[in-house]
Amino acid sequence: MTDTRERILDTAERLFAAHGYSGTSLRAIITEAEVNQAAVHYYFRSKEALLEAVFLRRTEPANQERMEMLERCERAAGGNAPELEDVIEAFVVPAFRAACDPGKGGLVFRELMGRLYAEGDMLPRIVASKFVPMLARFAVALTRALPDVPQDELFWKVHFAMGATAQAFRGKTDWQVFDRARLDNADSELILRRLVAFLSAGMRAPVTAVREREK
Amino acid sequence: MTDTRERILDTAERLFAAHGYSGTSLRAIITEAEVNQAAVHYYFRSKEALLEAVFLRRTEPANQERMEMLERCERAAGGNAPELEDVIEAFVVPAFRAACDPGKGGLVFRELMGRLYAEGDMLPRIVASKFVPMLARFAVALTRALPDVPQDELFWKVHFAMGATAQAFRGKTDWQVFDRARLDNADSELILRRLVAFLSAGMRAPVTAVREREK
DNA sequence: GTCTATAACTTGATAGAC
DNA sequence: GTCTATCAAGTTATAGAC
Numbered sequence: 001m002t003d004t005r006e007r008i009l010d011t012a013e014r015l016f017a018a019h020g021y022s023g024t025s026l027r028a029i030i031t032e033a034e035v036n037q038a039a040v041h042y043y044f045r046s047k048e049a050l051l052e053a054v055f056l057r058r059t060e061p062a063n064q065e066r067m068e069m070l071e072r073c074e075r076a077a078g079g080n081a082p083e084l085e086d087v088i089e090a091f092v093v094p095a096f097r098a099a100c101d102p103g104k105g106g107l108v109f110r111e112l113m114g115r116l117y118a119e120g121d122m123l124p125r126i127v128a129s130k131f132v133p134m135l136a137r138f139a140v141a142l143t144r145a146l147p148d149v150p151q152d153e154l155f156w157k158v159h160f161a162m163g164a165t166a167q168a169f170r171g172k173t174d175w176q177v178f179d180r181a182r183l184d185n186a187d188s189e190l191i192l193r194r195l196v197a198f199l200s201a202g203m204r205a206p207v208t209a210v211r212e213r214e215k
Numbered sequence: 216m217t218d219t220r221e222r223i224l225d226t227a228e229r230l231f232a233a234h235g236y237s238g239t240s241l242r243a244i245i246t247e248a249e250v251n252q253a254a255v256h257y258y259f260r261s262k263e264a265l266l267e268a269v270f271l272r273r274t275e276p277a278n279q280e281r282m283e284m285l286e287r288c289e290r291a292a293g294g295n296a297p298e299l300e301d302v303i304e305a306f307v308v309p310a311f312r313a314a315c316d317p318g319k320g321g322l323v324f325r326e327l328m329g330r331l332y333a334e335g336d337m338l339p340r341i342v343a344s345k346f347v348p349m350l351a352r353f354a355v356a357l358t359r360a361l362p363d364v365p366q367d368e369l370f371w372k373v374h375f376a377m378g379a380t381a382q383a384f385r386g387k388t389d390w391q392v393f394d395r396a397r398l399d400n401a402d403s404e405l406i407l408r409r410l411v412a413f414l415s416a417g418m419r420a421p422v423t424a425v426r427e428r429e430k
Numbered sequence: 431g432t433c434t435a436t437a438a439c440t441t442g443a444t445a446g447a448c
Numbered sequence: 449g450t451c452t453a454t455c456a457a458g459t460t461a462t463a464g465a466c
Contacts, residue, residue, distance in 0.1 A: 025441065026443085027441075038445095041442085045443095046442080
């Protein structure tokens with residue numbers, strides 16, 4: 001069949017998401033996808049290249065959309081600084097939506113995205129470099145939206161925000177301390193709104209407002 | 216020598232932090248620690264048990280401190296609801312400080328903590344279960360500190376907050392879009408203040424305040 | 431408690447017939 | 449493009465001498 005390649009991608013996506021990169025063996029993928037031993041090395045030439053393919057398949061279009069969304073909101077602002085919420089939405093919404101709707105991938109890729117966001121070193125820098133131009137654009141927009149925040153503080157806020165976003169993508173916890181509400185059955189648009197609200201407030205929060213206290 | 220055990224723990228901590236659990240082989244640990252092949256299986260009985268030991272060595276005391284700090288701030292509040300910032304600090308500060316100061320572990324364990332927080336499934340649930348009682352206590356305190364936030368919304372906010380905290384622990388990014396400021400050379404108390412400010416604001420942010428907008 | 435040796439298995443990757 | 453067969457290396461874990 002000609003969809004062998006796709007079946008490998010789908011299965012790899014699922015297993016990488018579930019067990020991580022080094023936690024998933026090519027043989028596990030081969031077995032679950034019910035393809036031939038050599039197929040993986042035929043279509044992709046290595047395990048690493050397979051991960052890249054899995055990753056870029058969904059990431060590249062989402063990044064495209066992010067840029068468009070950012071440009072659109074910057075144009076709408078005219079010469080003024082863009083609204084913080086808009087910048088954050090431009091970054092978060094395309095990836096999140098993409099990770100929700102595609103008939104097949106859905107939750108699975110979201111899980112994988114969370115893992116990759118969080119680990120940061122699972123992808124070789126070559127792939128990460130595909131993100132840098134986009135991230136740089138967002139860094140500028142953020143700086144304009146938050147002109148009073150010094151750069152090194154902004155760095156940390158972005159850092160925290162990336163972590164929160166990654167977790168939003170993952171949507172699973174083993175700690176059943178609140179009894180309910182997994183990503184599986186939750187309204188993803190509502191989650192998005194909550195995430196944007198959370199991030200915006202966090203980014204704006206003045207650090208100096210934290211009162212001094214005794215240890 | 217009698218510090219063989221400790222040397223294994225230290226090395227394992229470092230390598231798990233750098234490459235993840237399945238990305239680290241026992242042989243790599245054995246080699247770097249310069250101990251004998253069989254030593255790991257003698258002191259710990261499996262790779263998994265070794266990870267648990269690495270994890271609990273620093274985690275158990277920190278969790279103890281978290282509980283104490285929470286109780287202290289609840290007592291200070293008398294019958295009233297505890298202050299949000301205090302609850303967050305009680306959760307974040309002990310682990311973060313512990314991960315900063317111990318002469319040896321320092322940055323390394325922080326990196327590992329970030330990884331484990333983010334992955335969530337690297338530790339077997341048996342170990343995770345050691346956390347549940349503490350987390351449940353914090354869930355109650357949070358609910359009291361934020362009485363107007365419905366439970367399922369609170370669940371998500373905690374979810375986001377855990378992600379941001381995990382990222383704060385990791386403190387490394389490959390995306391050099393802001394040119395500077397790594398965890399390595401940053402003032403950790405300042406990071407803590409920033410994190411607490413970020414989380415508090417995010418937790419308090421009313422979701423309904425996010426204005427409607429066209430996609 | 432420390433060591434060497436090795437068992438028992440899984441890994442990523444390839445060669446070459448069809 | 450698909451298959452089987454297999455390699456070389458690396459893996460966790462154990463047995464048993466000292």
